[in-house]
Amino acid sequence: MIKKFQNLNITWGTALRYIAGLIVAVYLLWRILQTTSIQGSYGPDTWMRFLITGLVIGGIYSLIAIGYTLVYGILFMINFAHGEVMMLGTFAGYFVLEAFAAISAPGSGDQSLSLLNAYPFPALVITFFVGASVSALIGYLLEKIAYRPLRGAQRLIPLISAIGASIFLQNAAQLLFGPQRRQYTNPDLLWRGTGWMIPVGEKSVMLTYTGTFSFILSILLMAGLLILVKKTRLGKSMRAVAENKQAAALMGIDVDAVISKTFIISGFLAGAAGVMWGIHNGLFNHYVGFIPGIKAFTAAVLGGVGNIPGAMVGGMLLGLLESLGPAILGIDFQLKDVIAFTILILVLIFRPSGLLGETLKEDKV
C-alpha cells in the first residue's frame, strides 16, 4: 500500500484529504438523492424562484469577485477593502437617486412628477455612472494611499493595510452618513417587488424588473471587461504586467499606471454592483459591503483567483449554491453559507487552484 502511494507521489496527508473530501461529497450526494426523491415538496414554481434569486445575486457577486481577481492577478494581494469600495458606490448611487427624486421635472407643469420618474432610464444611467465612478475613484486613491507605499514590502503587509483600509472606510462612512439603514428610491417603473408574472405550472412566478435589470447589466459589464482585457492595448499591458512586472517594464509599459488603472476598473465594477445592490435590495447602511465582499472573495477563490472568467463563473455558482443549496439538501436556509463554504473546501481539496484557475508559478503563489 505504502509503496503504491510512494510510486504515485501521494503523501499520507494528501490521501487523507482526498478521503475526507470524498466522504463529504458522498454524503452531499446522498442527501440530494434522499431529499429530491422522498420529500420533493417544492413545486416547479418554487424551484424557479430559487433559480432567479440565485442568478441575480450571483451576477452581483461576480462583478465584485472580478475586482478581487484583477488585483490579485497583478499584485498577488487580496484587496480586503474591496467590499467597502462597493459600499461607497452604493452610497453615491443613493444620493444621486435622491437628488433626481427631489427635483421636479422641468416643463411638465406637474410639480409632483420628479425628474426620476419623468426620465427614469437616463436617470438610472447617470446613477450607475456616478456610483461606479465614485467607487473607481476610491479604488484609485486606495491603491495610491494604502498599497503603493508598501509595494516592495512583504506580502502580509499590504494585506494588513487592506484590512485597516476596510475598517477605516467603514467607520468613515458611518461617521459621515450615520448608522441608520437607508433605502433606495427607485423610479416607479422599476419599483422593488414589481415585475413580470411568468406562468410556471399552475402558479406564476414574479420576475422582478430590478432583478432582470441587474442581471442584464452585470452580464453586459462582464462582457465589456472581457473585451477590454482581450482586445485593447490596456488589456494587453495588464496581462503583461500580471505575467511578469520586470519584463513588462522593460518593454516600456508603465507598470504603476497599469496598476492604477486596474484598481480603477475593479472599483468601477464594484460601484456598479453596489448600485445594483441598492436598486434590487433597497436597504443598506455602511455595512453593506462586508458580506458581499466576503462572498465575492469566496467566489473568486472558487473560480480560481487571478482568473477573470473564473470569477464570473464562481460568482454565479455561489449565488446559485446559496439559493438552491439548502432546498436541494433539504436543510435550514440559515445554513446556506455552510453549504457554500463546504463546496469551497471541496473545490480547494480537489482543485486547489479553483475551478478555472491555472497552476501558478512559484513566485506568484
Added chain:
Amino acid sequence: MKFKNFLILMIVLLVSLSACAPEPIEEPATAEEEQTDEPVESVEEVDGLPQACLDDAFGCAVIPQGETIKIGMGAPLLGDYSMFGTDISQGVSLALQVDDGFEGWTYELVAEDTGGAPEAGAAVANKMVTDPTVVAIAGHIFSGSTEAAMPIYEKAGLPMMSPSATEPGLTQQGSKVFNRLAFTDADQGMFAANLLFSQLGFSKIAVMHDGGSYGQGLADVVQAEFEALGGEVVAYEAITPGEADYVAPLSAVASTGPEAVYFGGYAAEAIVMMNQWSQAGLDDVLFFGCDGTYGVEFTDKTGANGEGAIAVSLVPPDSEEKSAFDQQYGEQFGVEAGELSAFSWSAFDTGGVLIAAIEKVAFVEGNNLFVPRGALVEAVRNSNYVGLTGLVKCDEVGECNASGPTFYQVVDRVWLPLE
C-alpha cells in the same frame, strides 16, 4: 531548538501559574480580616462609613460632592442594531436630565456599546462594576447581552431595569438584581398565537425566526401555543439576520401553503422580507410580526408592500405626559420619539423608576452622598411607579410591566391598534 521549546513551556507554565495564584492567596487573607476586624486600615474605613452602609450586604456607593450619580447601560450603540441603543440611551438620559437631582447631586447616564453581542455585554458589565459611582443599570438592551451581564451585576449588587430584554428565561434564573419593564416574549407569544388562532381564525401558519435568542424564543412559544390550541404549523424556518435577500427561504415557506407567517425577529429583516413577499409567492398571506418589527421604519421602508402587516408594541396610549415627552425628545435629539425604535417611552420610564428607587434609599452625610447598594436592589424590585407606559410594579421575579402588549396593524402605511 530543544532549549527554546523548553523555555516556551516554562513561560506558559509560569503564566498559567500566575493566573491562578492570586485567588487562593488573597481569599484567606480577606476572610481573616473580616473575622478579626482588627487591622488598622479597615478600622479607619469603618469610622468613616455610616451605619446603614455597614449593615448593607453590598456596602455603599460613595459619591463625593461635584460628582454625578451614574446609571450604567450596555446597549448596541454602533452597528446594525444601533437604533435601539441610540433610542433607549436617549430616552433614559432625558429622564435623568429632567429630574432636578437629589440634594444637589445630578444624574448621569453612562452608556457603553455592546453591539448587541453577549460577550460584549459581559465586558461592559465588568467595566461598570469597577466604577464606584455607578449605582444602577438601565438595561441591558438585548436579551443575550443582558443574560451575560446578569451574574456580574448580581455579584456587585447593581440593580438592573431593562426596558427591552424580553427573553422569558431571564427572570427564571433567580436573579435578585434583574428586573424588566418589557413584557416577556412568552406573554407576547401566547397572546400572538391566541390572536392568530381564535380571533383571526387561521388554522395553518408558518413560523419563521432570525436564529437569535429573542426571535427564536418567540417563534418557539408561538409554535407550541398554536399547536396546543389545535392549529397546524406547516413550516418552521430560520433565516440569517443581516441579509438583503430572503426570497429563497420565503419561497420554501410559501410552497407549504400557510395562511399567515409569524416572524420572530427585528425590523431590519422584516422589511426585507415584506418587500420580497410577492416575489416569493406569499401575496395573500398575512405577515404577523412582534415588538421587534414594530416601528415607523417598517412602514416607511415597506410602503405599499407592508399593508396589512401585524406587529406588537409598547407604544403607550396618548397622554399629556407622553406629548410633553415626545416634544422634548424631538427637540433635543432631532428625531421623533419612536422613530428609531418603539422603546423611547419605556426607556424614559426606566430612568424614572431607577431615580425613584435611588431617592428612596440614598442619603447625604458630610460631603458625600451614600447609596446603600443592597437596599437599592430591593427598592428597585419593590418599585411602584406610574410612568408613560402605565403602572410599573414588579412581581417577585422582576417582571415589572403590569399593562401587557398591544397589537397594531398597518393600515394605509400607518400602524393602527388592531381591533
